[in-house]
Amino acid sequence: MAYRPTALTRKNAEDKRDGFLRAARALVAADGFKAATVAAIAARCQASVGSVYSYFDGRDRLLAEVFRSAATHEIDLVRLAVSDAGLRASERVDELVRIFSSRALHGRRMAWALLFEPVSPVVEAERLVYRRSYTDIGEQIIRDGLAGGEFVPQDPRLASSAVMGAISEALVGWIRPDSPEPSEEVQAAVIDGIRSFCFRALGVPATAGSAC
Amino acid sequence: MAYRPTALTRKNAEDKRDGFLRAARALVAADGFKAATVAAIAARCQASVGSVYSYFDGRDRLLAEVFRSAATHEIDLVRLAVSDAGLRASERVDELVRIFSSRALHGRRMAWALLFEPVSPVVEAERLVYRRSYTDIGEQIIRDGLAGGEFVPQDPRLASSAVMGAISEALVGWIRPDSPEPSEEVQAAVIDGIRSFCFRALGVPATAGSAC
């Protein structure tokens, strides 16, 4: 008996693992998942390719973890903004649209990676739960709004999907990797347009009195 | 001088080229682009792998051509339905939603391939123009509807993107490769839900008198 893993050792291991995750995340944020090659991740940590494999089961798993942590962070922000009690359903939709859109427009590369970039099936599975989370959040808000008579009667699941699709598609032109960065004014206009679109779709009466 | 390409020869060559395209298209329709390997295409024509390369510059180009022809066909159907004079803008939106959705739901694999399946950048470029075509069609309808006072004032470009996004996202759950085929009733309900959603978003007054 001679060697024994110690507290420091374990701490170092955790730090190293975390370092790989951070490195991968940074690479994804800068140039998407395809830029996060095992070699690039290792290099960024001044480590060898092989060492990555003593902390992760493989590249896919590592990237799935990166995806999950980044996606969870985004979801949490939206959930927080949306769960504010004392907010009407339409205001919660407003929060959802605003937070989601402005974060996407400010972290364009990461947003594109999370929403659209083709990756391995393992990561794709994570994306499925990520998208579902948003749809679930939207669905709940719509149910609440329906119950409170704020929205026009409709299938909340379908409506939520459609809302998320509308948001994504309205944004995709602005966050596509080769597209130029939109100015703050344009961003504000886009977000406002999306919000109005969604409000109308859900049947929220126009703020300044409807054309009634 | 001895050999000379003749009319028959040229006809045969055209037929052969066409055969490769049809084979590839059938493979895509059955199992997506990833199933359309050069080997599979050649096999389906009882030809050799190499012969494919005497008719096409490479697999990407071949698939791009398949994409373009399939996509053009879809677009043409929509454009036809939508260009009917004497139709109100809202009716044209209705046609757009119906044709697009029902074709997607009936040719699910192909729809998924055209709309979502990750393929090479060359094909992705085709997809960009395909999506843009739909957005252009929608934008024109919305402009007309705006001019005729049928829709609530809004940015037609953004609205069209959002509409297409709403349709796609509402459908994607039903056309995903591993999802079960929805019954005709479900399909009808989905299409109807999408239509209502888009109508509300555009500001079309409800058919049976608004809540005014």
Added chain:
DNA sequence: CGTTCTTTTGAACCGTGGTTCACTTCTTGC
């Protein structure tokens, strides 16, 4: 220090599917 176990290293390996090309097999016109 020496022993023992852990961690790191990075060049070699591998799987996949598109692509090539020397060779064979037609096709045409004399």
Added chain:
DNA sequence: GCAAGAAGTGAACCACGGTTCAAAAGAACG
């Protein structure tokens, strides 16, 4: 038939990045 060139063949080739693993370096403890 036969020469000349087109078309077809498919095994070998290649590119690419993830993955492995035997050897080297490092860490803990007596």
